[in-house]
Amino acid sequence: MTIKMTTHVILGLSLGAAVAGGCATSRPPSERLESSAASISGAQQAGAENVPRAALYLQLANEQSAKAKGLIAAGGGDNMKAASTLLMRASADGDLAIALADDDKDRVAAEQAVANIHTFEQETK
Amino acid sequence: MTNPILILSALAGFGLAACASAPSRELVDARSAYARASSGPAARVVPAELHKARVSLDTAENAFANDSSDQRDLAYVAERRAQLAEVLAKRAEHAGVRVKAEATLASEKEADHIQTKNQLEHTKTDLAGAEHDAADQRARASEADQRAAESDRRLKAMQLEFAKYAEVKQEPRGMVITLSGSVLFASNKAVLLPEARTRLGHVAAALMETKERHLDVEGYTDSQGKDEYNVELSQRRADAVRIYLVSNGYPPDLIVAHGAGNTMPVADNATPEGRANNRRVEIIVAPGDGVSMR
Numbered sequence: 001m002t003i004k005m006t007t008h009v010i011l012g013l014s015l016g017a018a019v020a021g022g023c024a025t026s027r028p029p030s031e032r033l034e035s036s037a038a039s040i041s042g043a044q045q046a047g048a049e050n051v052p053r054a055a056l057y058l059q060l061a062n063e064q065s066a067k068a069k070g071l072i073a074a075g076g077g078d079n080m081k082a083a084s085t086l087l088m089r090a091s092a093d094g095d096l097a098i099a100l101a102d103d104d105k106d107r108v109a110a111e112q113a114v115a116n117i118h119t120f121e122q123e124t125k
Numbered sequence: 126m127t128n129p130i131l132i133l134s135a136l137a138g139f140g141l142a143a144c145a146s147a148p149s150r151e152l153v154d155a156r157s158a159y160a161r162a163s164s165g166p167a168a169r170v171v172p173a174e175l176h177k178a179r180v181s182l183d184t185a186e187n188a189f190a191n192d193s194s195d196q197r198d199l200a201y202v203a204e205r206r207a208q209l210a211e212v213l214a215k216r217a218e219h220a221g222v223r224v225k226a227e228a229t230l231a232s233e234k235e236a237d238h239i240q241t242k243n244q245l246e247h248t249k250t251d252l253a254g255a256e257h258d259a260a261d262q263r264a265r266a267s268e269a270d271q272r273a274a275e276s277d278r279r280l281k282a283m284q285l286e287f288a289k290y291a292e293v294k295q296e297p298r299g300m301v302i303t304l305s306g307s308v309l310f311a312s313n314k315a316v317l318l319p320e321a322r323t324r325l326g327h328v329a330a331a332l333m334e335t336k337e338r339h340l341d342v343e344g345y346t347d348s349q350g351k352d353e354y355n356v357e358l359s360q361r362r363a364d365a366v367r368i369y370l371v372s373n374g375y376p377p378d379l380i381v382a383h384g385a386g387n388t389m390p391v392a393d394n395a396t397p398e399g400r401a402n403n404r405r406v407e408i409i410v411a412p413g414d415g416v417s418m419r
Contacts, residue, residue: 057205085198092205099212106219113226120230124237 028072029084036065036087039094046101054100061093151200152189155182158207167214174213178206279334283410286331290324299341299412302328303391306346306362306404315361317369325366328408329373336375339411342367342382345389347400352386360384366406 040061048054068086071079148156159182162168167175181203188196284300287293292303309321317325332340344359344366363382371377393399 085195089198089201089205092202092209096205096209096212099209099216103212103216103219106216106223110219110222110226113223113230117226117230117233120233120237124233 026075026077026080028080029087032084032087032091036061036090036094039091039098040065043094043097043101046098048097048101051101051104054097054104057093057097057100061090061097064090064093146192148189149197149200151197151204152185155185155200155203155207158204162207162211165211165214166218167210170214170217171210174210178203178210181206283331283334287328290327298409300410302408302410304406305401306406307401309366309406310362313358315358315365317365322369325369326373329370329375332370332410333374335410336379338379340370340375340380341409342380343407343409344384345403345405345407346387347403348387348390348394349400356384356386358384359386362406366408
């Protein structure tokens with residue numbers, strides 16, 4: 001009985017691995033799709049479109065994301081793999097766009113804080 | 126400062142390049158971006174982000190070493206990770222500048238607030254002092270008004286009292302109490318008659334009410350007789366009145382006696398009635414706290 005059960009388990013695991021392996025190449029890269037979408041959305045919310053350096057990377061992210069979606073729509077293992085790579089790049093561009101947009105706001109805030117000191121000193125002179 | 130990891134990476138890169146193809150433009154850019162980030166403030170400010178960039182670059186380097194098909198994409202991502210570390214370091218620097226500036230501003234505002242508060246306290250103190258002084262002045266003015274009113278009241282009362290025993294007039298030189306010479310003295314004498322003492326006693330009692338005032342006692346005669354004699358007689362009569370008032374308690378240093386003879390007649394010396402009116406003694410009570418105006 002023990003031998004029979006062990007055989008069933010090995011068979012099941014092998015079958016599962018084979019199915020999983022077969023699906024891995026043709027299934028859409030949903031994690032990277034979500035990740036890149038979050039990065040792009042985050043960059044837009046951070047106002048990346050209005051910050052020239054950030055806008056460039058947001059544009060790159062959008063372009064690569066659009067291209068990846070086209071490949072996913074076309075289907076096929078190679079397309080899925082290429083789409084996954086493009087989405088990885090899109091995520092990296094989106095993350096950089098977020099940071100650049102936030103950095104611009106931080107820079108403006110810092111400059112304003114310094115200007116506030118000068119204004120106060122002028123007013124109380 | 127030479128980063129040993131960079132040197133190893135470079136050596137590895139050269140070694141691999143010698144036995145494989147040249148690195149892609151993406152990998153070259155990634156190496157450059159990482160070198161720049163690791164030599165800047167990112168190593169100190171955002172070491173975790175720089176580490177992620179390092180891991181990403183290592184992955185790209187491995188892919189290149191293995192001639193993996195996604196080596197260019199991994200290098201692309203590695204460059205972005207290095208750039209991200211640099212930007213995050215800048216963000217931290219900007220935040221530091223802002224926090225420091227806000228702290229400076231808050232400190233300056235606090236100092237200004239304290240200074241303003243102190244100035245306000247000083248102003249309040251000065252104002253309180255001024256109000257206190259004004260209150261004192263008002264109190265003094267009120268007291269002076271009360272004293273003046275009391276003095277006037279006493280003067281009027283005195284005036285009414287004098288009117289019972291003598292003629293009283295209010296003149297610029299003060300209140301003038303005129304006592305007829307015939308009532309006070311016998312002819313050619315300077316000794317007070319008993320009736321005169323009674324009258325003068327009433328006048329003296331009234332004067333004691335205001336004994337802080339200066340008195341001028343002036344004696345006058347009619348025009349009969351020699352002027353020198355008349356002056357001498359009028360002086361003695363004025364002195365007699367003065368002595369009587371002093372003996373009744375009036376301060377001697379406030380009374381001056383003066384004989385004016387037949388000067389300043391108040392009536393016609395050609396008639397007996399006129400001469401009787403000219404023979405007189407006048408007591409002039411000085412106005413206010415001053416001396417009489419002659």
